[in-house]
Structures are given as C-alpha cells and as structure tokens.
Amino acid sequence: xxxxxxxxxxxxxxxxxxxxxxxxxxxxxxxxxxxxxxxxxxxxxxxxxxxxxxxxxxxxxxxxxxxxxxxxxxxxxxxxxxxxxxxxxxxxxxxxxxxxxxxxxxxxxxxxxxxxxxxxxxxxxxxxxxxxxxxxxxxxxxxxxxxxxxxxxxxxxxxxxxxxxxxxxxxxxxxxxxxxxxxxxxxxxxxxxxxxxxxxxxxxxxxxxxxxxxxxxxxxxxxxxxxxxxxxxxxxxxxxxxxxxxxxxxxxxxxxxxxxxxxxxxxxxxxxxxxxxxxxxxxxxxxxxxxxxxxxxxxxxxxxxxxxxxxxxxxxxxxxxxxxxxxxxxxxxxxxxxxxxxxxxxxxxxxxxxxxxxxxxxxxxxxxxxxxxxxxxxxxxxxxxxxxxxxxxxxxxxxxxxxxxxxxxxxxxxxxxxxxxxxxxxxxxxxxxxxxxxxxxxxxxxxxxxxxxxxxxxxxxxxxxxxxxxxxxxxxxxxxxxxxxxxxxxxxxxxxxxxxxxxxxxxxxxxxxxxxxxxxxxxxxxxxxxxxxxxxxxxxxxxxxxxxxxxxxxxxxxxxxxxxxxxx
Numbered sequence: 001x002x003x004x005x006x007x008x009x010x011x012x013x014x015x016x017x018x019x020x021x022x023x024x025x026x027x028x029x030x031x032x033x034x035x036x037x038x039x040x041x042x043x044x045x046x047x048x049x050x051x052x053x054x055x056x057x058x059x060x061x062x063x064x065x066x067x068x069x070x071x072x073x074x075x076x077x078x079x080x081x082x083x084x085x086x087x088x089x090x091x092x093x094x095x096x097x098x099x100x101x102x103x104x105x106x107x108x109x110x111x112x113x114x115x116x117x118x119x120x121x122x123x124x125x126x127x128x129x130x131x132x133x134x135x136x137x138x139x140x141x142x143x144x145x146x147x148x149x150x151x152x153x154x155x156x157x158x159x160x161x162x163x164x165x166x167x168x169x170x171x172x173x174x175x176x177x178x179x180x181x182x183x184x185x186x187x188x189x190x191x192x193x194x195x196x197x198x199x200x201x202x203x204x205x206x207x208x209x210x211x212x213x214x215x216x217x218x219x220x221x222x223x224x225x226x227x228x229x230x231x232x233x234x235x236x237x238x239x240x241x242x243x244x245x246x247x248x249x250x251x252x253x254x255x256x257x258x259x260x261x262x263x264x265x266x267x268x269x270x271x272x273x274x275x276x277x278x279x280x281x282x283x284x285x286x287x288x289x290x291x292x293x294x295x296x297x298x299x300x301x302x303x304x305x306x307x308x309x310x311x312x313x314x315x316x317x318x319x320x321x322x323x324x325x326x327x328x329x330x331x332x333x334x335x336x337x338x339x340x341x342x343x344x345x346x347x348x349x350x351x352x353x354x355x356x357x358x359x360x361x362x363x364x365x366x367x368x369x370x371x372x373x374x375x376x377x378x379x380x381x382x383x384x385x386x387x388x389x390x391x392x393x394x395x396x397x398x399x400x401x402x403x404x405x406x407x408x409x410x411x412x413x414x415x416x417x418x419x420x421x422x423x424x425x426x427x428x429x430x431x432x433x434x435x436x437x438x439x440x441x442x443x444x445x446x447x448x449x450x451x452x453x454x455x456x457x458x459x460x461x462x463x464x465x466x467x468x469x470x471x472x473x474x475x476x477x478x479x480x481x482x483x484x485x486x487x488x489x490x491x492x493x494x495x496x497x498x499x500x501x502x503x504x505x506x507x508x509x510x511x512x513x514x515x516x517x518x519x520x521x522x523x524x525x526x527x528x529x530x531x532x533x534x535x536x537x538x539x540x541x542x543x544x545x546x547x548x549x550x551x552x553x554x555x556x557x558x559x560x561x562x563x564x565x566x567x568x
Contacts, residue, residue, distance in 0.1 A: 046191050048375025049382075053191075056228075056383045057205065063220045067213035074416050077214035077423065078145040078398055079300040084219055086307035090314025092219045093298050095226030096391050097315070098322050099384050103233065103377075104186075106323075107361040110330025111338070114255075114265025117330055121323040124285035128319070131290050132312040138469050139299040140308035141559040142552065146395075147296040147461070148403045151468045154548035156476040156541075158408045160464075163483045165399040165408075167460040168293040170487065172396040173437075174453045176389065176430070180438025183385045191378065196439055202389055203435035209390040210397065210427045215301060218390045225387045228380045230318065233325045236361070236377065239368035240332035255334040260350070265334075280516030287522065288454035291461030293395040305559050333364045340367065393430050400426040452494045452517075459486035459521035467529055469556060472549040475542040478533025486525025493517035 071077050110117035143149040148164035180199050187198035209217050244251040256263045299308045341347035343363040366374040401423035406414040464483045467474045496512035536542045
C-alpha cells in the first residue's frame with residue numbers, strides 16, 4: 001500500500017493589532033483571529049513553556065506517524081477517509097477557529113475596552129447559523145475534497161475550478177503570512193527564542209504534519225489542541241473568578257471601579273461610532289467564514305450530512321463557551337492584572353504592560369497559577385498556531401493538486417499517485433514560502449491581511465458557492481464574472497483604505513473612506529453573478545447548465561451518489 005501525503009490549507013486565525021484608537025479593519029482582525037503580536041524585546045527563557053511545548057510536539061508526532069499508516073489514498077489524505085464523527089469534527093472545527101490570537105487578542109480587547117470585546121466576539125460567531133442552516137448538509141452531499149467540487153458541479157469545470165483555486169490560495173496566503181509573523185512574535189515574547197528560529201520551526205512542523213499525516217493527523221492535532229485550549233482557559237477563568245467569590249456582580253463592580261473609564265466599559269465603544277464600518281465588519285465576519293476554504297473542507301471529513309450538521313452544532317457550542325471564558329478572563333484581568341505593579345514596565349500601574357498589550361491573558365495566568373500555569377498556556381498558544389498553519393497548508397495544497405493539477409491541467413485524467421505527489425510538492429513549497437514571507441514581514445503590521453482574507457472569502461467564494469447551490473439560473477459566465485469581480489474589488493478596496501493606502505504606503509489620504517470592504521464588494525459580486533447569468537441564459541451551454549440544476553438539487557437533498565467513508 002502506498003502512503004502519500006499532500007497539502008491542503010485551512011485558513012484559520014490570525015493576528016490583528018489591539019489598540020483602542022484603531023478602527024474597522026483592525027477591529028475585524030481582532031474579532032476573527034485576534035491581534036497581531038506587537039514587536040517586543042525577547043523575554044527570559046521560559047523553561048516551563050518550552051518543556052510543555054516539546055511534550056505537545058512529541059505527542060503530535062506520534063499521531064502523525066499513526067495517521068501516516070492509515071493514509072493510503074487521496075480520500076484519506078484530503079478528508080481523513082470521510083470517517084470523522086460529528087463530535088470529533090465539531091471539536092476540530094472549534095480548534096481551527098479558536099486560535100492563539102483569539103485567546104490573547106480578545107482577552108486584551110476586553111481588558112482595554114470592556115463590552116466592545118464581547119460585541120466583536122458576537123460579530124464573528126453569528127456566521128455559524130448560516131453554515132448550519134444553509135450550507136453544512138449540501139456541502140457534504142455535493143462535495144468530495146474541496147468546495148470547488150460544488151461550485152463546478154454543473155458548471156464548466158476548468159474555468160470555475162481555476163477561479164475557486166485562485167480565491168482559495170489568496171485567502172490561504174494572507175492567513176499564512178499573518179500566522180507566521182504572529183508565531184515569531186509570540187515565541188519571542190513567551191519563550192525567549194529568536195524570531196527567525198520560531199518561524200522556521202513552525203514551517204518545518206507544518207510540512208511534517210501535512211505531508212505525512214494529511215487530514216487525519218491535522219484533525220487530531222486540532223482536537224487535542226482544542227481540548228488543551230478549552231481546559232487551560234477554563235482553569236485560568238475559574239482560578240480568577242474564585243477571587244471574586246464566583247460572583248459576576250462582584251466582578252463587574254470591581255472591574256468598573258478599577259478601569260480608568262469606569263462604567264463606560266459596559267457601554268458600546270468604537271464599533272458603533274461608525275455604523276457603516278460596523279455593518280461592513282459584521283457582514284464580512286458573518287459571511288466570510290462561510291467562504292473560508294479550510295472551514296468548508298472540514299465538512300467533507302464526516303460520514304454523512306447528518307454528521308455535518310452535528311459538526312456545526314458542536315463547534316458552535318465549544319466556540320460560544322470559549323468566548324464567554326475569554327470575556328470573564330478579560331474582566332478579571334482588569335482587577336487582577338491592571339492593579340498589580342508586577343506586570344507593568346517599571347512597576348508603574350497603568351503604564352505599558354510587560355511584553356505588550358497582548359500579554360494580558362498570560363499575565364493573568366501567572367497571577368492566578370504561577371509559572372507552571374503560565375508555561376502551560378504559553379505552550380498551548382504556540383501549539384494552536386501549528387494546528388492552524390497545518391490546516392491552511394492542507395487547504396492550499398488541495399487547491400493546487402486537486403483543483404488545478406488534477407482537474408484543470410490533466411482534465412480529470414491524473415492518476416492518484418501523481419495527484420498525491422503534486423500535493424506533497426505543493427505542501428513543501430507552501431511551507432518554504434510561508435517561512436520566507438514570515439521573515440520578510442517581521443516588522444510589518446499585517447492586521448489588514450485578516451480583513452482582506454475575510455473580504456475575499458465573503459466577496460468571491462461565498463456568493464458563487466451559495467448561488468451554485470441555491471439558484472438554478474447561475475451560469476458559468478455569471479459565476480466567473482461575479483467571483484473575479486468580488487475578489488478584485490475586495491482587494492482594491494482594502495488597498496485603497498486607510499489601513500494600507502495611508503498606514504502602509506504612506507499616502508496622505510485614503511481613496512476609500514472605509515476600512516471594511518464586505519458591505520460594498522459582496523453585493524457587487526452577487527449583482528454581477530445575477531446580471532451576467534441572466535444575459536447569458538439563452539446560450540446553449542447555459543441552458544444545459546440550468547437544466548442540470550434539478551439533478552444537483554436531488555443530490556443535495558438526498559446525498560444519493562455522495563462519497564462514502566473509507567474502510568480502514
């Protein structure tokens with residue numbers, strides 16, 4: 001039996017600067033994946049964190065070896081043979097979504113802004129009902145390895161797959177860059193290691209996980225990481241709440257008394273000051289998640305549509321619980337960390353936090369559990385990056401090997417051996433690119449990349465995917481026009497916004513007055529899909545595509561003909 005490995009990347013979480021003065025784009029970045037880790041001096045070597053991280057790596061290497069012995073086909077590699085249960089997949093999805101930046105960034109946001117941090121959590125949580133009720137069942141029934149299988153189900157394979165692959169790779173690349181930069185900065189802060197060493201370690205481990213174990217190894221790494229993150233966060237929260245006699249009322253009274261803004265932290269803040277940015281942020285986070293390749297790919301790993309729905313239900317529960325834990329941690333930190341001189345530079349309470357504003361959760365863990373708990377949480381934070389980056393790499397490799405190579409270049413005639421070989425090569429290439437870009441972008445503020453990734457997913461992938469499943473009139477030309485225009489407009493709007501045009505490129509005023517593209521680019525994508533499809537409806541090819549919708553609808557509803565789980 002041949003054992004192969006390839007790469008497919010799950011876009012996952014990323015870092016965005018947490019700063020009260022930054023608006024829209026940074027807010028969206030913090031909302032989905034947390035803040036970009038601030039540049040800071042190396043900290044003393046954290047022995048506890050390094051030992052615990054090495055234990056995690058050793059455990060995941062054992063899992064990878066076990067998974068490699070069970071990965072014998074393309075289905076095993078891309079989707080773990082479709083044999084993951086709904087509960088397992090839900091935990092893996094939650095692990096993919098709950099990044100280290102979520103833990104660090106959102107805790108810091110609650111610490112600094114109070115209720116606004118919780119509002120941001122709600123913004124990117126509300127996308128899960130969209131996936132549960134509109135997409136999960138049809139994704140499992142119509143797809144096989146990637147979401148391009150669905151968008152091209154009745155449309156022209158090569159052109160639509162090429163467009164989907166370009167959108168997927170764009171999202172994956174921006175996520176990878178930000179994750180690698182975040183990894184390097186986080187390790188410099190928590191472990192006392194050099195930035196470049198941290199980036200190389202993450203890239204090397206990512207390549208090993210994906211090329212050797214595929215989706216099965218990645219899934220179990222995510223599951224273990226999710227359990228550790230949930231357990232660590234819960235333990236810190238319980239120990240912190242014990243100092244307030246587990247009374248939420250007492251916590252709020254002391255937090256509002258200790259915070260410089262008083263009771264104002266329990267009111268809405270910067271988010272609602274600009275309603276256009278707020279609405280655009282909400283749209284991007286809500287529908288962007290339904291267009292992220294790594295999230296969509298997870299629904300092909302379960303046995304049937306019922307398990308796909310259960311996956312979303314379980315994932316929603318874990319994520320909602322974790323967000324509430326983060327909120328309580330942030331509020332507790334206002335009192336416990338904010339009033340202790342041990343955690344401020346020069347011992348000046350209210351000054352700059354040691355290690356930067358993103359270290360609130362770490363300082364809280366040390367305050368309530370000492371160096372041992374700090375080391376555990378630091379190791380878990382770094383482990384989350386490994387899992388997220390591995391998912392991203394797997395999604396990217398699948399877009400290259402399955403969509404572009406096997407379906408576009410080889411027109412569906414590629415052997416499984418060749419497809420897996422290309423996957424392995426793509427994984428290694430993506431790993432090298434991620435390391436190089438991570439080192440090159442060390443000094444850059446990559447917060448805008450998060451907004452760009454979500455804007456692309458919501459403006460390019462989501463409209464075409466939704467219309468291909470629900471609208472009979474969608475044609476190949478309509479899908480291509482809408483998908484490409486959505487992608488290009490999202491990119492241009494972010495480039496022309498203040499976050500890039502002024503902050504990065506140095507121009508005095510932005511060409512686009514808002515910092516979130518989804519409110520503008522997503523409707524344009526839907527409108528272009530509709531108009532072009534209507535104009536093209538009378539061509540012979542379009543009539544055949546429209547007529548094929550009925551067969552697709554039956555498959556989507558019944559699952560008849562869908563890929564089944566592999567036997568091991």
